[in-house]
Amino acid sequence: MTPDSTPAAPSAASASAPAPAATPLAVVVLAAGKGTRMKSDLHKVLHPVAGRPMLEHLLASAAELAPERQVVVAGHGRDQLEKVLGPRATIAVQEPQLGTGHAVQQAQQALADFSGDVLILYADVPFVSAATMRAMIERLHAPDAPAVVALGFEPQDPLQYGRVLAHDDGRIAMMVEYKDATQEQRACRLCNSGLMAVKSADLFDLLARVGNENAQGEYYLVDIVNIATLEGRPCAVIVTDDADEVGGINSRSELAEAEARWQARRRQRAMADGVTLIAPETVFFAWDTRLGRDVTIEPNVVFGPGVSVADNVVIHAFSHLEGATLESGVSIGPYARLRPGAVLKTGSRIGNFVEMKNAVLGEGAKANHLTYLGDATVGAGANIGAGTITCNYDGYFKHRTVIGERAFVGSNSALVAPVKIGADAIVAAGSAVTRDVADGELRLVRGEQLVKPGWADRFHDAMRKKKAEKTD
Template sequence: MIDEFEELKGAGMKDVKTATVILAAGHGTRMKSALPKVMHEIGGRAMIAHVIDSSVALAPERVAVVIGDHAPEIGDFAQSIHPAISIAVQSPPQGTGHAVMQAMPALDGFSGAVLVLYADTPLVTPPTLRALASEIANGATVAVLGFTPPVPGAYGRLKRDANGALISIVEAKDATENELEITLCNSGVMAIDSAFLNKRLKDIDANNAKGEYYLTDLVELARKDDLRCAVIEAEIEEVIGVNSRVELAEAEAIFQNWKRKTVMENGATLADPQSVYFSFDTVVGQDVTIGQNVVFGRGVTIGDNAEIKPFSHIEGAQIGEAATVGPFARLRPGADLGRETKVGNFVEIKKATLGEGAKVSHLSYIGDADVGAEANIGAGTITCNYDGYGKHKTVIGKAAFIGSNSSLVAPVNIGDGAYVGSGSVITKNVAPDDLAVSRSRQSAITGWAARFRKSKQQ
């Protein structure tokens, strides 16, 4: 994305002061959800948060979010991301022009390009927004982000003159048959000169098929004032709007493909890219190998040369350089794996630190623990961290060896170099270099098995 931005700058893109208005007042009834539409997630992050992030990447002087009175939690969430965001309420909703009217007090005294974005159009990138705002710096009064879908359908059409300047935006419901033949469509995203917005926004009327105040009417008002309007065309993937669960899944697929491409371009290998799912904040180092069917939740960082084997689920975890995870491993929040550690198949790690070279190779649960460098945890080992009321910590020292099928009842400390015999239940601290064994002495009853079988055959 940085390279794309630099390329745009090289093409004559000018910097301009910006302010952003994000429209988020819709009811989202087609989502059929108690959760507000714009709070549904893509790549583990709410749609509105994606839009805020892209906006803030431009370092705007003002950011306003317009919400409906049915969902005040949207405003609270927006301000939790960036406390300087202003919240405006649109009630009842009367169209996009009316929504921007509610945000105008937050723009008082601002001079520059006002970007109008939609919280349910989450994939517009900062370089595209920068290019759109740059049109205002280059003399346009209104700049609209357009796209060419395979089927224009109900999208508003962008009418241009012979020189490519924008004449008007016609809503599909108000369009003539000839206007419906236009393939260049309106995404809704636009940049507007602040002085013109202050002067002419009040002149928009609701004389249309829906009886709403269309922000798009600003284009015709600008043309009446002999002012220039421009169009920037984006790829359709970038301007996809989300109004249903189906469209949410489509946006998720686009995001995942972008993320996969970025990860591979930055030097990681994905054995089967389409089966790997990333979060918006997944950080992957160079020469990392990721197997099939791996899912990353939020907050994962993977160091260089690490390997994530197939069917692993990882969230909130730090994975050190040259570490190996999986297959079929689960790393939960707070898992911190040091350099050259090994977490094998059917191992779960939660809120635990593994020192350099430590190994938990299979069939174990390590939670609320510190495991020292070069320690070895045998198969079936469990840190018994929960007593029904609180969580307690297990500390395993450097180069300690925990035998298979051991239960370590926290709080407990296993010293450096200590051994725990297989099958032990450890309830007391073990001193460094000691052997701890907690199991009954083995005994044998000669001939018992043969006598037992014979009794069952009678």
């Protein structure tokens, strides 16, 4: 076949020659783009998908390969990246931005004393799997010893992606950017994802010979493949079976599309694992949501980060959960809000319009209506009446409320922390409790009920008379 036909290149899933275990790995992540299409003060790669910055999705996958070094090439907004990354990665600055090849060159100093494999990734291509990354490294160590391994993909619409012109066995004949490609080359459907694996001994030597005589006047990373090929050194492409994993995110609409794809896959996985979703398209998970079996989730439920749900839990409609732990047999909602630190013990329940924050609801305890439990511990079997509030904040500090086992707190009560309600105690409805209540005690804090017989009748008579006089 001709080199500019679509090859039957090895897929990422089929790469098989394992890399030597002792070969160190460095990851270079390109994140220097200005992200102007995002129209945001937040760095493009810090915009979240499923509650997690896209850069963190990528680094989590890379972490499965245990890289010895991580270098993030930054430009605009690098202070934001430094704050997020801390000591996890070295920041290399690309200023000005002169192309992808120039960007990778900025990592040279950080890798000056490094010897091993280098994996080149893009921070705005966050969903490349660890399996695909591993396949690229394994191909780099195949018997034909390619100088460079590129990751290709075959989208439904090749659009303006660069093309990979390769032979049947995956050897690359040429790589070309779309703007520099001929019509014949553009007919090739195998596209360049931009991701590459290269041995450190070759990378910067090849980059030093990249020129910028092209349609954009930039230093293209793909030219390291063309330089090596012209020197008679083989380069190879492997093809991902999932074009979505190399989809870039450059605008708010693409961010929304990525979110939709991620959520669709997570919903399918949840149902495959034994979760009932009444209206799957209305449920939104976070990147780290953990769900047990026989969990039922009604429509319009949103999970923020840090939620763990055990078996046999029911989450009713229009509930929002973040940073919460639900043990087995729990029921929440509808219209429940669980904030970070909320823990519901086995068999407990919160109902409609109940909010919990940094609070523990004991086994079998319940707060069925219109309640706020903040900075509180509620004992097993306790009942919290409708309209109850734990008054946890004095304007300067947070304070804790402790409610004992089997305690009964009547409706419309205000528990002013710090305060303790003893086991089996009863707080009468409408009470404002400011002092501890002993075990088994009744606490009633209410103004005296005043009765004036006939007063209302006299009032109504007088007011009706006044209204009639004004009408006349």
